Amino acid sequence: GPALAFMNDNIYLGWTGRDSKINVMRSSDGVDFRAKIILEERTENPPTLASLNDRLFLAWTGRDGKINVMRSEDGIDWGGKVILEEQSMSDPGLVSLDGRLFLVWRGRDDKLNIMRSSEGIDWGGKVILEEQTLVRPAFTSLDGRLFVAWTGRDGKINVMRSSDGIDWGGKVILEERSRLGPGLAAFQDRLFLPWAG
Secondary structure, three states: OOEEEEEOOEEEEEEEOOOOEEEEEEEOOOOOOEEEEEEEEEOOOOOEEEEEOOEEEEEEEOOOOEEEEEEEOOOOOEEEEEEEEEEOOOOOEEEEEOOEEEEEEEOOOOEEEEEEEOOOOOOEEEEEEEEEOOOOOEEEEEOOEEEEEEEOOOOEEEEEEEOOOOOOEEEEEEEEEOOOOOOOEEEOOEEEOOOOO
16 A cells, blocks of 8 residues: 655655555645656565655665665655664554654564654664554554554454553554554544554
């Protein structure tokens, strides 16, 4: 699935092409997308996008299972690639909150992992939640809080929140079920949670 991010009055769209290369395009109106960039980076999973301090950040799971992060000021020229030692069993989630970037991913033990960075280069503060999933988690921020959603091993959709990315609580287990990972977005003081039934 494609990823979306907003920066400087533009919408950026990222996806994995049929050749496994990461593609990025932008639009000022959400209708006319242009300036397609095909990066030499390859992945079998979808990438994720987020913006922070007038920079766009792209994260993905490499073919070796390691999480990669790159950045761009215009969505065209990409650089500063960082390869984390963290292994992900699916595509990661990426979101910004209060001047920091946060990554979430499914670890090798199927537990949710979260790290943070102030500039997208140095990552730390790793938190491993006891929550497990067999598919990718979803991530967003709203009103000074982070929210993570995932499909539990029982197929039920779960949501948790944190104000700092370290302490997580307020777990909600919905009766809704899915075999895939849910989506999660924030808009006008509300959370939206789509899923495949």
